[in-house]
Amino acid sequence: MAVGDATFPEMPAIAGVRLGTAMAGIKKPGRRDLVVIEAPAGARMAGTFTRNAFCAAPVTVAREHLASGEAPRYLVINTGNANAGTGETGLRDARATCEELARLAGVPAEAVLPFSTGVIGEPLPMERLLAGLPAALRGLGEGATAWRQAGEGILTTDTRAKGASVTLEIAGETVTVNGIAKGSGMIQPNMATMLAFVATDATLEQGLLDALLRETVERSFNCITVDGDTSTNDACMLISTGRGPTVEGDEAITVFRNGLVRVMTELAQAIIRDGEGATKFVTLQVEGATTRREALDVAFTVANSPLVKTALYASDANWGRILAAVGRAPVEAFDVDRVTIDLGEVRLVEQGGRAPGYTEAAGSAVMAREEILIRIDLGRGEASATVWTNDLSHDYVSINADYRS
């Protein structure tokens, strides 16, 4: 299942960013499961990673290499195996992957960052993985096909590839931001989603690149949840090739930030629309909170409530479950009489109970939609947050009772 239609966009090339894929037989035969992304010499990268304490071996190695001072040139991503919960063997395998790619490409091992996604706790099939690297390197290309195939090559339980692209004008020149992402289950990223790779030809100073990545991830990937489960492998990388105009000065930074947010948000939302078993796309908008953290806490409590999620699946305007979830959110000195809850354009709750004008027919009409907005005003402050989620369907249970992830 998945919500709505989604076509992978025709991505413009970003000069110097080349992507290659291979069918290495890691996941299953005849499927792209190995991706190499090459950045040109002089490119800068910023990365954010999972906060799961059991982070995967490739996350540890990617962090080390990013901090090594060596300029990163290659990202190598395999699907079908997360190389997580694999202890020392996992670290050795992640390092060996980088070393082999570095040898083939003629760069230091620290210039290669590894990423894995798939089943947790199985050793990486190193022989097949290493054997696939030459084909991925031979296939490196800049065009739309290379971007689309890379988008396909990182998927696990996803039913479709996820890409987003914007073109901006900065200092009179055209700048492109392209991104691909994957993720469908074990999704409540805490720092970055499962895997996302975003590139731009704009030139950004390293500190600005880092700051913009953190800031935009906070407003996009960190605002989605499928099942409240934070993965061991979450990572989001942002590449600046440095070949385009320089992003500096308030105006240019604002233009670039807005474009980046748009790409990140489209990718994050694409993950929710393709969430495991999803039949609904739900926007939770919490307003009137004391702090953004409080707004996020309320939004995530509602978004992760199995009872709210099953009601959404059933298209049941069961506002009592929304109210109960809001009521158990970790909010100090909560005055429920000031809370209002709206479902689309229909007022559900005010003054601690059902809104006077509410009718079941009006609520049901909104719930029948495929895209639903739930707006919660806490009536106690000025802070707000928006979180995107989906429903809990029979297919979610089937997928996760059958698939070993």
Add this chain to the structure above:
Amino acid sequence: MAVGDATFPEMPAIAGVRLGTAMAGIKKPGRRDLVVIEAPAGARMAGTFTRNAFCAAPVTVAREHLASGEAPRYLVINTGNANAGTGETGLRDARATCEELARLAGVPAEAVLPFSTGVIGEPLPMERLLAGLPAALRGLGEGATAWRQAGEGILTTDTRAKGASVTLEIAGETVTVNGIAKGSGMIQPNMATMLAFVATDATLEQGLLDALLRETVERSFNCITVDGDTSTNDACMLISTGRGPTVEGDEAITVFRNGLVRVMTELAQAIIRDGEGATKFVTLQVEGATTRREALDVAFTVANSPLVKTALYASDANWGRILAAVGRAPVEAFDVDRVTIDLGEVRLVEQGGRAPGYTEAAGSAVMAREEILIRIDLGRGEASATVWTNDLSHDYVSINADYRS
């Protein structure tokens, strides 16, 4: 679905505690849905209630009456309607219910405590409810049948009535503790479960009664979760008739506390075994934590993970999901290399990865059982906690996509 067999026990009478039921047509015709519990003059009661900010009208009124100084004599419980999210009307209805029962029984209204469970947000059908009270009063009885029928009269999506009873010897005399409870979904109580009523003939001073209720609820009902959703109506009442021996002195208090814990724990576990769609009963034992709060946080993070719960449903020894859930628990400065995870007698995880001796066959053999123990040692302290939960099945989705609760 439900885990294992469960027969409602043959409860001995507790002199002066009488229970009566009626079929008032609140839930559906021909089903017990109204219960009155009478305590004798001179009885003492203690109560704990939900911490959901949107607490139901009967919870507000029960709290008020308990604090009024008037000795409580009657509990009146309806199922089929939670009288939650009903604003001022709900409060009026809860008070009117107490007043009518008080009038019929010849006591002040403050001596009556109201409880409701069922669908949220619909007004109580007052005419039918009030019309049922005389029949419930006429039917008051002390024996095993009265306890069983009261156990049936408080159910919602539960598939079976839940009762527990112990007899103890205190000061050379026999003391009985009887309890009934209900709850199947919207279960992660925060103070007390959906509804539980426990009575004893032992005599306890009010402060001790309050303290023992809080303490034993903390170790029983507050350690279970079906779906992480805290209800608007949770309440647990403990009645001491004051007709039996007095519980005083360390030895007697220990004997009584242990008996009370046993009744509470049996009731709490019965709720989990009968959790919505449950096919497995799972004990999560977290040890080696810095504080009990930390142990509970880890246990509840694993217990509420949809990915762990669907793996349990599938009898899939998917230890990677347990590891990922432990890793995202809110624990500061978490050294995963010190963590061990055991599934029954099988070591799954040590030193940050799969235990060397682990085999899929051994893991699967444990997962195939109906009752499963998961033991997590954080290796960082002396505190521990035990939490009980169940799996996430297709039936959970069906029940909650079909039932308006």
